[in-house]
Amino acid sequence: MQIELRILRFDPERDRKPHEESYQVEAGPMDRVLDLLHKVKYEQDGTLTFRRSCAHGVCGSDAMLINGRNRLACKIRVDQLKGRRITVAPLPGLPVMKDLVVDMESFFAKFRSVQPYLQADDPDPERERRQSAEDREVFDDTTKCILCAACTTSCPSFWAQPSYVGPAAIVNAHRFIFDSRDDHAADRLDVLADGDGVWRCRTIFNCTDACPRGIHITQAILEVSSKIVEHHA
């Protein structure tokens, strides 16, 4: 079938502001939006610019705004979008470098700010640290994050206050705060208790809806919030 792909384009070397361009592409129901973008780039206009790598939803390169929702272009099919017209735009709330490519630096800086690495105070044992399957399960969900930024850039609180650390950073803090092997949960809770931390979450659930990995993000944020209350009580 013929699909009309409407893409928000912007080339800083040519354009003063973003503008929409329309492309007709032939597509099957099982094609992904990434396939359609490739068709445009390879058959119609090589200047169309977007990031992509693994093309099956595990590397996190190709998050973008598709029909008004943040998706991975490689993980959303034409038949799931229902309709002959698909709109594509860059992730909201981050500076656009060109077409569908946004500047991710501030996003990664926030990720780094929550100390996203294991900090265990006792010396490493000779073999593995023991951890029960139950303790491992507590943070299983938040280990799935691929840092695609779909969650953070779907969050109205982030749009309103760009200094908000955002859901992705909280998810990655959660992954260590609830790891029984880690001894520095308190440090991360302090980071997240400040004005740009978890309290900016208004439980709107956009992040959870946007996550291509199905992480229960809002729940993770609430678990961190509860832990902060507990920690400061």
Next chain:
Amino acid sequence: MIREHDAIVVGAGGAGLWAALELAKAGVDSAVLTKLYPTRSHTGAAQGGVCAALGNQEEDHWEWHMFDTIKGGDYLVDQDAAEVLAREAIETVIELEHMGLPFNRTPEGKIDQRRFGGHTRNYGEGPVMRACFAADRTGHMILQTLYQQCIKHGVKFYDEYHVVDLISEGGDLGAGGRASGVVAYRIADGELAVIRAKAVMLATGGFGRMFRVTSNAWSLTGDGAALAYRHGLPLEDMEFYQFHPTGIVGLGILLSEAARGEGAYLLNKDGQRFMERYAPKLMELAPRDMVSRAIYQEIRAGRGIDGKDYVYLDVRHLGRKKIDEKLPDITDFVRVYQGIEPYTDPIPIQPTAHYAMGGIPTNLNSQVTRDAANTVVPGLYAAGEAACVSVHGANRLGTNSLVDLLVFGRRAGRQMVLDVKGADMPAVTEAAAEPVRAELEAFRARPKGERKEAIRTELADVMMDDVGVYRTGEALERARAKVDELRDRYTRVSVDDKGTTFNTDLLEAREVGYLLDTAQTMVAACINRKESRGAHSREDFPERDDVNFLSHSLATKGADGAVALDYKPVTITKFQPKPRVY
């Protein structure tokens, strides 16, 4: 502007990150350069597990792992390297756990382990539980954990810098020169950055994108291997390329061997577990080359599903609990990309181009070597899929790619720490960027010419059809002619995007050139190896020939642009070559 570091690591997958970690921990001024963001690297797509003879579930020994690796590689493995791999697998996996990797756990709280293809107890008696895993996203967790540690230790990253050339002093790299840096294209604005360094490591991964059906990311275009080749270095064992048996039909997306490790069946159109006719002892857990050939045989005999070119992977009998706990990601892929529910329906699969056993030749300390005498290239290192040490020989066992990048990535880092001490900083000027600047400008300057995607597509077709699971002299000659034609057309490629901002059109054109170089060496090495061994299966030479071909190929760029082939002996220590039966 010239940048300077004692050591520069090209590529931010598992091998590059671990090397960077060693450098940072030792206080060496170093940096990692990647054309993606580090967490986008393809190590993150690895699924099923990483083998180490921990013995957490049942008796196991590193010697058994070493033997399995050698037999799995059809005796083309360098046995001293396999010994290092199997021994250090244990300590690197433990170290990963200490770094925080969330492995699945046994009831006692130890790292959980499961079965994987070709990994056996007591030198081939039957499957053994050796693969340590985190659900079916083990590679994701390795990549995340190593990146987390890099943040902790303050590793410097050049994100979205694409390597476009290697620099040497005292002659080219293949002619006795010393590696002295790299030229990288800053994707954001097109600046050509010259980075000089005392040590340069290539950890750029494989080149699966030369095939039509592949599990590989778009980024896997053989950048490091091709640049090494262009600078006179040999590529080793390029004829050995792995086709993973279970890719999603058409798309090639990987469905982990962990499915079969957990008990999944392979079925033909008659519902028969056909592996009983090919590997009665290990069945579905035979090594990948054998399973891929078995699938092709079934299809050729008309026993593909509906007579077509695929068979079924069946997980239904595992039950929902096990599927959800142990195989959540791959069953999600099946739902998203095939629209099939694996709880209730069998999954159509076919072999998919997956992994290069060959690559840039290295010694046990991940130093690049340049000839059959294993002469070290000063200042140059490689590890992971980009390298060939050789632990995989003619066919890699499942999980050993991760073991390889952990063990030899770590060794590369440690060797660089030693080597940069006392070494002087090479004299490199900005002029080093000029040759590649001219090559890149040529793409922009041609008003109209060949389209790179046509060349890439035609290359992928011929490599898939003529240089795939089964090969013949006739098909390989056809492939050679086609690759030559494409190389000629490539000299006339032009790009649409003439700008400097995030010009992926330009960089993809560059990548197609890397693919053409690696494909050219692969075809030449295939033509010359007139035997069948591991993943290299010649229908016109169906037997393994240890008299003439128990040796590694070395493909070097000849003066006329053709590939020159040389051979070097296989290192054999403990296990004499035997017929390979499972």
